[in-house]
Amino acid sequence: MPCIRNMTEADLDAVLAIEQACFPRGWSRNLFLAELASERSSCVVAEQDGRVVGYLCLTVLLDEAEILNVAVDPARQRGGIGNRLLQYACDEALRRGAVVLRLEVRATSSSAIALYQRWGFRQTGLRKGYYEDRIDAVLMDKPLIKEDVDAV
Numbered sequence: 001m002p003c004i005r006n007m008t009e010a011d012l013d014a015v016l017a018i019e020q021a022c023f024p025r026g027w028s029r030n031l032f033l034a035e036l037a038s039e040r041s042s043c044v045v046a047e048q049d050g051r052v053v054g055y056l057c058l059t060v061l062l063d064e065a066e067i068l069n070v071a072v073d074p075a076r077q078r079g080g081i082g083n084r085l086l087q088y089a090c091d092e093a094l095r096r097g098a099v100v101l102r103l104e105v106r107a108t109s110s111s112a113i114a115l116y117q118r119w120g121f122r123q124t125g126l127r128k129g130y131y132e133d134r135i136d137a138v139l140m141d142k143p144l145i146k147e148d149v150d151a152v
């Protein structure tokens with residue numbers, strides 16, 4: 001099982017390699033550095049056998065939390081790492097007082113949408129042509145109820 005720990009600047013080479021493998025126009029190093037410096041944000045990596053195999057960035061503003069970014073090394077996908085990261089996001093959002101967890105996802109990211117549905121997220125909206133190549137953004141959220149957080 002991977003361990004989840006706080007992301008540091010020393011992780012960014014490995015994080016950026018996964019980011020570039022997963023997204024056509026992913027986050028830059030500076031964007032990750034800004035999230036690491038933000039008091040509102042919590043960024044974690046999943047580490048397995050001494051290697052960074054995934055990560056997640058979460059931000060909390062008052063009682064709303066948002067997953068800003070999540071990805072797993074393509075070579076390690078379908079091994080339960082995404083589930084571990086979502087468990088962290090729900091626990092941390094609840095711990096910091098959020099009552100809802102939101103996110104936006106490319107309509108073409110079927111594995112991510114399947115992951116979010118598995119965790120009880122429901123579609124709340126659609127932004128037409130929001131991403132590069134005019135891909136739609138699907139808006140999803142999940143009420144944070146104590147029982148759900150212990151579900152996986």
Ligand SMILES: CC(C)(COP(=O)(O)OP(=O)(O)OC[C@H]1O[C@@H](n2cnc3c(N)ncnc32)[C@H](O)[C@@H]1OP(=O)(O)O)[C@@H](O)C(=O)NCCC(=O)NCCS
Nearest residue numbers: 071072077078079080081082083105109111112114115118
């Ligand atoms: C989405 C992502 C993070 C999932 O990570 P993962 O480690 O493969 O996920 P897991 O193995 O923990 O699977 C968790 C659940 O997601 C769903 N799922 C994941 N990949 C899936 C796929 N290819 N097809 C169908 N369901 C899938 C399943 O419900 C699975 O639950 P189960 O195996 O217990 O039934 C990973 O596919 C990824 O990095 N994708 C590219 C980046 C991305 O799209 N990020 C989201 C941006 S909003």
